[in-house]
Amino acid sequence: MPISFHGTKTETEALGTYVKLVRATETITAVTHRHLARVKLTVSQFGVLETLYHLGPMCQAEVARKNLKSTANITTVVDNLEKRGLVERIRSFEDRRYITLHLTDAGLSLIEAIFPAHVERMVKGFSVLTAEEQRQLGDLCKKLGMSQQA
Amino acid sequence: MPISFHGTKTETEALGTYVKLVRATETITAVTHRHLARVKLTVSQFGVLETLYHLGPMCQAEVARKNLKSTANITTVVDNLEKRGLVERIRSFEDRRYITLHLTDAGLSLIEAIFPAHVERMVKGFSVLTAEEQRQLGDLCKKLGMSQQA
């Protein structure tokens, strides 16, 4: 059994880059979302609230697409948000297959209360990179992400 | 309720970079790990097998650290790998708190069989970026990841 991987330069580069990408993502996600524990929100729940906050009411399938999750998953996350009275499900009249999600007053208050701190943490998290480096990183990520055929 | 976020340039840059980072990571992870479904392995299970394959037998806490997961989580993942006879738990003699994880013959055969295809997919996934761009991306991610104080 090999003690470590020895491939071509191309192979070790790709694997190494992937590891760095994943670690950076997980680390910054952990740091920037840690404050959510105080208000008992998970990252996914925050994602749903944020989507509704910034883009307005929409159906669950669209929330799923915007968050890169399955509709089954969104059903569960919305269940938990609904239990806490943070979102409301409203069956659409025009097309009864759709359920439109709305923030309740409590949900709006909550996201409004925590979003500024969230932005601040994000800015601080990325502050190690210059504006130019952030742009570079974003461009490389966009290029990488876009190129993967689903 | 605002329709979309309007912050300072610094704020929108940080938020935008974060979204691109997360999307790139999730997309390339999905594409490069899709082949695991054929051998009924999850990404986490593959991660544990790969760690043991490349670094040799080690205790669960160390596997947890290397995979950025909790020890509780590794317990579950190892339970499922053990059920399939892919890894073996061996209680340490010197310090009975430790359990050393070993790949079984079946586990070794499996990881040896799929790892080349995994590397190939990783190379292909990153092939949209030049070697220089991959190095750049890796450096930026490393800088970003390292700077976050736990």
Add this chain to the structure above:
DNA sequence: TAGTAATAATTTGATATCTAATGATTCGAC
């Protein structure tokens, strides 16, 4: 030596997440 602190693994209870199957509804083609 007794007692306390630290570490490894597990358990518990909760949420997340997927695929696949299902039910409800709408739409399109014929």
Add this chain to the structure above:
DNA sequence: GTCGAATCATTAGATATCAAATTATTACTA
């Protein structure tokens, strides 16, 4: 107009994931 394809949401069953509590063991300390 009716039937079949497509879409939305949910359910079922499985694995993942965490924090917190627990157990077992070791190490340190007075």
